[in-house]
Amino acid sequence: MENVNELNEIQKVRLKKLEDLKAMGVAPFGKKFSISHSLQQIKDNFDEFENQMVKVAGRIMAIRGHGKAAFFDIQDQTGKLQIYIRKNDVSEETFKLYGLLDIGDIVGVEGKVFRSKKGEISVSVSNLTLLSKSLRPLPEKWHGLKDTDTRYRQRYLDLITNPEVKQTFIIRSKIISAMRRYLDERGFIEVETPVLSPIAGGAAARPFITHHNALDIDLYLRIATELYLKRLIVGGFEKVYEIGKDFRNEGISIKHNPEFTMIELYQAYADYKDMMELMENMIAHIAQEVLGTTKVNYQGVEIDLTPPWKRMTMVEAVNHYANIDFSTIKSDEEAREIARKLGIEEVGDNDTKGKVLNLIFEEKVEPNLVQPTFIYDYPIEISPLAKKIEDNPDFTYRFEAFIYGREMGNAFSELNDPLDQRERFLQQLKEREAGDEEAHAFDEDYIIALEHGMPPTGGLGIGIDRLVMLFTDSYSIRDVILFPTMRPKQ
Secondary structure: OOOHHHHHHHHHHHHHHHHHHHHOOOOOOOOOOOOOOOHHHHHHOHHHHEOOEEEEEEEEEEEEOOOOEEEEEEEEOOEEEEEEEEHHHOOHHHHHHHHOOOOOOEEEEEEEEEEOOOOOEEEEEEEEEEEEOOOOOOOOOHHHOOOHHHHHHOHHHHHHHOHHHHHHHHHHHHHHHHHHHHHHOOOOEEOOOOOEEOOOOOOOOOOOEEEEOOOOEEEEEOOOOHHHHHHHHHOOOOEEEEEEEEEOOOOOOOOOOOEEEEEEEEEEOOOHHHHHHHHHHHHHHHHHHHHOOOEEEEOOEEEEOOOOOEEEEHHHHHHHHHOOOHHHOOOHHHHHHHHHHOOOOOOOOOOOHHHHHHHHHHHHHHHHOOOOEEEEEEEHHHOOOEOEEOOEEEEEEEEEEEEOOEEEEEEEEEOOOHHHHHHHHHHHHHHHHOOOOOOOOOOHHHHHHHHOOOOOEEEEEEEHHHHHHHHHOOOOHHHOOOOOOOOOOO
16 A cells, blocks of 8 residues: 555645646646647657647656656557657746656647657657646556556546556447447447336346435336337337446446446347347457457457357256256256255255256356357246247247356347236246345336237347457456446445
C-alpha cells in the first residue's frame, strides 16, 4: 500500500504548484483545446508530418530533464509521443510553466514534428497549454501491482497506466458493433424493453427488488428480456433483438457479476436448429471481423470458432463423458442414487430424473466442453419456456452453447402453446412455494399474449461479457466490465 504520509507530501507539493500557476495567471484547469491529430496518426505518418506544425494533447507519463532542454512523454487514447522543449525556442513564461508540470498533468502542445538524435519521433514545443493539473500522483510501478481489487475500483488508473486494458474495452466495443451490423443486415430490428418490471421473468434467477413510491408497488430489475421480446413476436415483429443489461441477485465469481450484458434475439417461423446456425455463424463472423481470425487463444488453449460446431444431446454427452446412459434409467429414485454414487452433493430428495441429469451434466460434462459445442434437448423440468419434443415429452427443443467449459448461449424452440405454458408456470410456482427462490414467476399477462397466437419462434441469448472474455483472453468477467460490482471497502 502507498505510504499515506508520502502521498500527503506529494499532494502538498502539487497544491503549492497549483498556487504558483494561479499567481502566473495560468488557469490550472483549462479550456477547450483544438487538436489537429492523434499521437498515433503522427507516428504512423511521420514522412507526411515531418517539419509540419501540429496541435496535440494528452497526459504527461514521463519527464526527463529540467535543464535548458528536456523531453517528456504524453499519452492520448491512441498511444504515446515524445515532446521536446528547449528554453531558447519558447517564451520565458512557457518554460516557467513547464517547470511546474508533473507526471499526470494533461497538456496541449503546439509544435513541429521531427525525429530526435536517437531516432524517436517527437514534437518540438512552440506553445504549451496546461489543460488540467493532476493533484494526485499516478501509481508507481503499476505493472507490478498484484492488487486487482484496486484496479477494478479505480478503473481510470488502470486505463491510464495499462494500455492493454484500454484495448480490451476497445475490442468489446467492436464486438458489439459487429454483432449489431450482422443482425441488422439480416433484417433484425433492435428494440428496447423495460428494465423495471412488475414480474421478474424469462430466466431462473433471484431478482433485485425496488419500490415505486408513487404507485406504491414493488418492481424488479429484469433478469432477462425474453418475455417482452416474445410479446413483440406476438405483435407482428418477426426478427427482433435487444442488447442490454440484466440483473441477477447472485454471487460474484470470475464468471458472474450481478449486472451483466446480454443479447437476446427472436425469429418468427424458426426453431432452435436455426438458432444454432445463426449463433455459430455470427460468432465466427465477429471473430473474423474484430480479430482477423476464427481461431482465438484463451488461457493457453486454441479455440477454433469455425462452423459447424460440435453437436450432442445432453443424454449423449452424459453417456460419453460420465459413462451413464440415462435412456435406460427408469425412475427418479434410480437417477438420484446414481448421482449420489458420483458424489454430486446438490441432489435433493425430490429431484426428478431430468433435474438429476442436468446436475450430472453440469459437474461431469461441462468442464470437458472446451471447443465450441452445442448441447441440445434439455429436460423439461429446467426449461419452462421451451417447446416439448413431440415424441419424447420429457425433453425440450433447447440448447446451450459451451466454450472452454462455460455456457456462452442459451436457445429454444419457443413454447407457443398457452395451455402448456400455463401448466409449466404452475409447476414452477409449486417449486417456488417449496423453497426454490430461482423458480420462474407466474406471468398471467404473458399467457394472455400467447393466447392471441405466437408463431413458431426460435430464440437465442448470448452473454456479451463472456464473449468478450474469450476474444480478449481475459481470465475474469471483471476484466471486461468497466466498473464491476465490488464489495464495500472495510
